[in-house]
Amino acid sequence: MADHNYQQFAVDAPIPVLNSQPLFQGTNHDTVMDEPQDLNDYSAMNDTQNNIAHLQNATVDPRALQQDAAATPLSMSEESEDESESYSSNSVSQDALRRFKPTGICYDIRMKLHANADFSASPHHPEDPRRIDAIMNQLKDAKLVYRGKDSDPWLVEELKKSPNKFMQRIKARHATEAEICQCHSAAQFLWAKTLDTYDSKELRDMTDIMDAGRRSLYVGNLTFEAALISAGGAIETCKQVVDDRCKNAFAVIRPPGHHAERDESMGFCIFNNVPIAVRTCMADYPEKCRKVLILDWDVHHGNGIQNMFYEDPNVLYISLHVYQDGKFYPGPPEEEGVEDGGIRSVGAGLGIGKNVNIGWHDQGMGDGDYMAAFQRIVMPIATEFSPDLVVVSAGFDAAAGDELGGCYVTPPCYAQMTYQLMGLANGKVVVCLEGGYNLKAISISALAVAKTLMGEPPERFDIPPIQRGADHVLRQARRAQAPYWACMRENPHEQLMATKQDVKDTAAFTVDDAIHEKRRRILSLKYKMVSVYIQRDIIHGIFLDQVLSTPLWLEGKKLIVIIHDPCVPTPIPIGNKRLATDN
Numbered sequence: 004m005a006d007h008n009y010q011q012f013a014v015d016a017p018i019p020v021l022n023s024q025p026l027f028q029g030t031n032h033d034t035v036m037d038e039p040q041d042l043n044d045y046s047a048m049n050d051t052q053n054n055i056a057h058l059q060n061a062t063v064d065p066r067a068l069q070q071d072a073a074a075t076p077l078s079m080s081e082e083s084e085d086e087s088e089s090y091s092s093n094s095v096s097q098d099a100l101r102r103f104k105p106t107g108i109c110y111d112i113r114m115k116l117h118a119n120a121d122f123s124a125s126p127h128h129p130e131d132p133r134r135i136d137a138i139m140n141q142l143k144d145a146k147l148v149y150r151g152k153d154s155d156p157w158l159v160e161e162l163k164k165s166p167n168k169f170m171q172r173i174k175a176r177h178a179t180e181a182e183i184c185q186c187h188s189a190a191q192f193l194w195a196k197t198l199d200t201y202d203s204k205e206l207r208d209m210t211d212i213m214d215a216g217r218r219s220l221y222v223g224n225l226t227f228e229a230a231l232i233s234a235g236g237a238i239e240t241c242k243q244v245v246d247d248r249c250k251n252a253f254a255v256i257r258p259p260g261h262h263a264e265r266d267e268s269m270g271f272c273i274f275n276n277v278p279i280a281v282r283t284c285m286a287d288y289p290e291k292c293r294k295v296l297i298l299d300w301d302v303h304h305g306n307g308i309q310n311m312f313y314e315d316p317n318v319l320y321i322s323l324h325v326y327q328d329g330k331f332y333p334g335p336p337e338e339e340g341v342e343d344g345g346i347r348s349v350g351a352g353l354g355i356g357k358n359v360n361i362g363w364h365d366q367g368m369g370d371g372d373y374m375a376a377f378q379r380i381v382m383p384i385a386t387e388f389s390p391d392l393v394v395v396s397a398g399f400d401a402a403a404g405d406e407l408g409g410c411y412v413t414p415p416c417y418a419q420m421t422y423q424l425m426g427l428a429n430g431k432v433v434v435c436l437e438g439g440y441n442l443k444a445i446s447i448s449a450l451a452v453a454k455t456l457m458g459e460p461p462e463r464f465d466i467p468p469i470q471r472g473a474d475h476v477l478r479q480a481r482r483a484q485a486p487y488w489a490c491m492r493e494n495p496h497e498q499l500m501a502t503k504q505d506v507k508d509t510a511a512f513t514v515d516d517a518i519h520e521k522r523r524r525i526l527s528l529k530y531k532m533v534s535v536y537i538q539r540d541i542i543h544g545i546f547l548d549q550v551l552s553t554p555l556w557l558e559g560k561k562l563i564v565i566i567h568d569p570c571v572p573t574p575i576p577i578g579n580k581r582l583a584t585d586n
């Protein structure tokens with residue numbers, strides 16, 4: 004039955020409180036600080052800064068409010084002689100001030116250089132360089148991103164008054180070999196690096212071979228350049244958020260990453276941008292970035308991300324994707340022993356339980372199914388995990404209008420998912436583009452996400468009921484995760500016992516079935532009794548192996564029917580009638 008409980012996440016819920024900590028701790032500061040109420044009231048913030056500047060041993064440093072705070076990192080010794088105490092109080096102030104910081108945006112035109120070397124009249128490929136342009140133009144048209152230069156005097160003045168008026172640009176850069184080789188083999192890096200040594204015909208020939216099946220990859224002369232910028236853009240975007248220079252951020256990057264394996268580029272992906280960024284942040288900020296949630300809402304399973312962190316207890320990977328019993332892309336892994344995107348792939352070793360696959364049984368999933376998944380699985384597990392950073396592998400190919408995905412997720416639903424994730428990790432959410440091939444659909448979906456990151460409450464929308472098949476998938480996923488997460492065992496509203504359909508799916512059997520089967524075998528051996536078919540499939544299924552007869556009963560002249568009186572009847576509803584099974 005459809006469970007409508009998830010509608011409690013209706014979009015008119017209050018904005019999540021991102022700062023679980025009070026703005027100021029201690030007695031002195033409460034009376035001195037006038038917290039600006041209007042997030043856009045920068046003059047109030049200036050007053051705030053002046054007040055803070057006079058505080059002795061303040062928990063807040065005014066530089067934290069400035070955009071170039073990163074250029075002047077806080078020295079622990081300036082704050083206090085006790086370094087550990089200083090770090091602690093400083094982190095409280097940073098947390099409290101995060102909401103006043105801008106939302107970052109990373110984009111670099113060089114990422115368009117990865118293009119198909121096919122120069123024919125119709126070189127179209129779904130992973131089109133215009134994808135990132137389409138998104139950026141949508142953000143600019145909506146005035147979320149300033150069209151002029153960062154140094155424009157008007158912009159500088161405007162940002163003083165309202166630092167959140169526009170998204171703050173984050174410069175992409177080339178990822179280094181060392182950064183990339185945290186997630187990829189040296190041979191894989193070298194393979195990508197040497198792509199520019201081939202001429203166009205050779206690249207076309209390579210693409211002809213690779214751009215099919217599980218590999219699904221095209222390459223060009225400048226693929227390596229674009230891939231380095233894409234990975235470097237993800238790294239810089241995550242760093243800006245981890246290091247509190249932006250409250251959250253959006254990396255509009257390509258080529259995408261989540262299919263790329265350690266030893267092989269595949270699925271339109273060269274290097275796996277998100278894991279590279281996550282590993283870099285965990286290495287560079289060991290105190291601030293200990294545990295990371297990667298939430299992958301691309302319609303395809305992020306096989307590369309799963310495999311890179313499969314045994315890592317500090318990186319929780321949750322993927323919502325179409326699985327279709329393993330048939331939907333990327334399909335079964337070529338290597339034996341490697342898990343696919345199925346629900347039972349839950350991680351291994353120390354990382355057991357840190358891999359959560361919500362693999363839909365089919366395409367056609369929509370807002371109701373995604374909202375239910377968030378309510379029943381994503382948010383409970385993510386909350387229990389309590390990450391320091393949330394990175395969204397944000398493909399928009401589950402969006403309504405994307406032909407590859409064939410699903411119907413709307414922009415308000417993407418906004419709502421973003422909004423819920425912003426309640427984690429003190430709001431440290433980084434959204435990194437993955438797939439999504441309908442230029443209109445990805446643009447309006449990305450716009451909804453960007454607005455939410457900037458603080459706009461998600462649009463109201465009617466959440467349809469969850470589909471029956473999706474409900475079944477969520478139940479299976481909860482059961483698969485129940486051994487590892489208390490929250491998966493604690494929902495009193497959900498029946499965690501297996502249904503008959505679950506039993507069928509898992510090729511298991513009930514105790515009743517086992518008893519009936521055993522009895523049939525004994526009677527068959529002793530008296531050659533056979534099971535009689537009842538001419539209604541549904542009733543025959545219920546009474547399977549319970550109606551038995553001696554052989555050749557059709558030829559008998561007298562028929563003796565013995566009915567066992569059910570001692571503890573188990574009523575099974577069929578339509579509006581109730582039948583009782585023999586136990």
Ligand SMILES: [Zn+2]
Pocket residue numbers: 301302303398400438439
């Ligand atoms: Zn995808």
